[in-house]
Amino acid sequence: MPPNASTADLGTALRSVSAPHLLRKLDRLRFVAQHSVTQRPGNTPVARATQASGLELASHKAYAPGDDLRYLDWNAYGRLDQRLIKTFRAEREAPVHLLIDTSASMAVPEADGKLAFAVGLAAGLAYIALRQNNPVRVVALAPDGAGRLSPLLRHAQRLPELIQFLATLEARGTTRLDDGVDAYVRSTHLPGTAVVLSDFLVEPSVYEHALDHLRGRGYDVLALRVIGREERDPSTLPRQVRLHDAESGVERLVDLTAAHRAAYARALDGHLARLKGWCAARTIGYATADTAAGIEACLLAELPRVGLLQ
């Protein structure tokens, strides 16, 4: 039976996200909506989209009969003797879909704590989204492909409900990234920002299919590759060891020479580079979430750097 992330680890991660000092920092962040927004008004400014009323001035247009005179720019009329109507930056509701890979590989190596890290990250993102009054849903990509869904939450007061849902997640079974994504997008018709938190340790065609599917359904997609120190550096493994695949159960006897360790490192770098390059080609956001760096660094530095938050 593959190892599992302990409830204690999840609890620790969620408590670290709920720390007041971190919440105060998260209060200053917001999601950057790209394309996938609904028609429901909200607080998320939408680029290249305007509306008749709002807070942030976007542009002017020539007055036409029937326009609301409250938005006539009287200063411009005085200086230019032209009747211009002000238009505003559109602000819409931007749903956030947090898709967490809960396959058994997320619990291995145990010291990396990838699932706990992903859960903590998801809690932080959900908090940011709810503070913007954006709806949030967490999807646990389960082995059977159906997945476990949290309720679609729209208010920050319901954050504890989401936290409770996250605390029940556990890593088990094989990764069904494509099936899980397919099932989810068929079940919802509220495109928005989709953040896929996974180690992506599947064949490239699998994750490419899943991410393409999301993109094709109009989601703004961010692939968040969760990785830990031990996964990067297997030097602590014994020289002669039987490697056991946490998901498939297949074992492989290896004699870990220095050359073999280097070969693994090259394979990992190739895997990451391929994922990153593929995402870049599809205008899919990509970020590496290193568990060693911590949740706070990822939320405050890495995700704003890739443009998910600002």
Added chain:
Amino acid sequence: MAFVNPAAWLFGALLGVLIALYLWERSRRRVDVPSLLLWHTVPEAIVRTSRFRPDWLFVLQCLLLLTLIAGLADPYFVRPGAAGPGRAVFVLDLSASMQAREGRETRFDLARAALRHRVAELGSDDEAMLIGAGPRPRVVSAFTHDHAEVLRRLAALEPVDARANLDAALAIATRAAEQPERPASVELFTDAPREQLAPRWRDRVSLVQIGETDDNLAIEGLQVTQGRFQDYRDAHGYVAVRNFAHREAHGVLTLQVDDTTFSRRGFSLGPRAVGGFPLQDLPAPGVLRASLDVDDALAVDNVAYAYVRPVRPLRVLAVTESPSLQGELQRIARATPNLQFTFAAPSEYAGAAGADVVLFHRVAPPFPTDAASLYVAPDGDATPFAAHGTFTAVPILDWNAQHPALAGLQPELPFALTAARDLDVPPWADALLTSRADGRPIALAFAGEHDGYRRAALAFDLATDTLLSADHVNLLLVFLNLLDWLAPATDTVRIMRTGDVEVVDHLPARPRHIIDPHQHETTLPADTSVSVDAEYAGEYRVAADGTSLRVFANFLDAEESDIGRATQSTSNPPAPRPGAPAPGSQRGVGAWLYAVAAALMLLEWFAARRST
């Protein structure tokens, strides 16, 4: 380099266990990985993992184990010029007190086990000598490298029922150890404390003292008093029982004559107390056996034997013409039961005629060939004693107290005699009473054995001064003792003490058989004198051609029965001990090895912690 404990290398087999554990642990060393997707670039090991490829943690563990084993083996380097292999002389006390029980084992068993352990400690090049310290110490095994032979001979040793002559044993041991080029240590395994050793041994001998119990109730003495002419009904005796323990003891004293019990009495004795039990009204002559029914630590001193002689008259033929002497002798006969006198004139004498002793008065015929003889004031041409004249008013000045005929007597000297003849003492005789006359000593009485019978002569005349009257009671006792000595009772039972040697003579010239208390039979040639060397208490039977003699050996030794030992001491020998590094000549590195082992253990702990 040599090793104090080379047997420790047997623990090297643990290396095999370590390797087996390592292989077993390696076979079950499985690590979970998220996916084998990235490991496909690493070739799967099939053949190489089947080979034994130890990691450095395993190497550290092997080094740690080897270092510990080496430390246990205690290697040492012999400095140049130091002595070679050592030698040890082991002296094992075989005395009776070593039979004392200490729990389930006897002191002797404990001492033998300690000695066996000590021999096992010897190095293969060390020599060992074993001396058994009994009443007569003997070298059980001379110096030898064959330790197995020493152990085999040690296993055959048993304690005896007598006191050990530790002094002689240690003298033998130290003499054997005193070789300047190869000195040896002397180690004594005994229950005797160091204070009981002679002062000259106390600082020279290593002592392994064993035993401490004082639980012993012993027959300290068994005495039967029976005069030569007394019947068993007139005999009486005394049994002394001592409690050597420092607490009250209880027991039952059983008395038997020839296996017939005639008395059983219980008693209690306080700490270190002595109890006396008089013996009266003995039921019959025979072997008297006194035994204690008590469960104490030492059993050998719970039995003692004595002999009650049967009635046997002494017949004396007095060849005399003196009515006064005849009258004296008749009065003595009337007062002394079992002493019978018959009288004959010198002219009528024609042989002993069945008498045990022939008394010649003022005549000196040749020695009778069928009886012992006593010559009183011998005179005549055919006298067997050379006479040189007569002295008057001769006093008895001295007597031979060592002679059995005078044992126990204390004549009141000087005792004046009216006259005495000047007789030469024959070579086969010893002077009994002596005086001085004419500036030289003269013998007034002498006795010895000649022609197969005992002979004695008195140079003075018993009839002249009525010397046998009650006024001269000492001279009367000398006379009676002399008669008794001349015709000794031919008892078929003798009593002796363990540790002594009893000579048995007058046996037929046939092969002799000796059976000891343990029923071991020894057969001696006909021309060999028989002596009973009583190492064990109990009955020895000596037989030759139908003639048999029973010899009972008693263990009556208060010092040996006092088995309590207030202190226990085991001291190291002053001389270098073989089998162990000698100070100054050898340099041990065992402590350093343990230090290295501790360092390796720390290193391995850090390494193991880091690897996990």
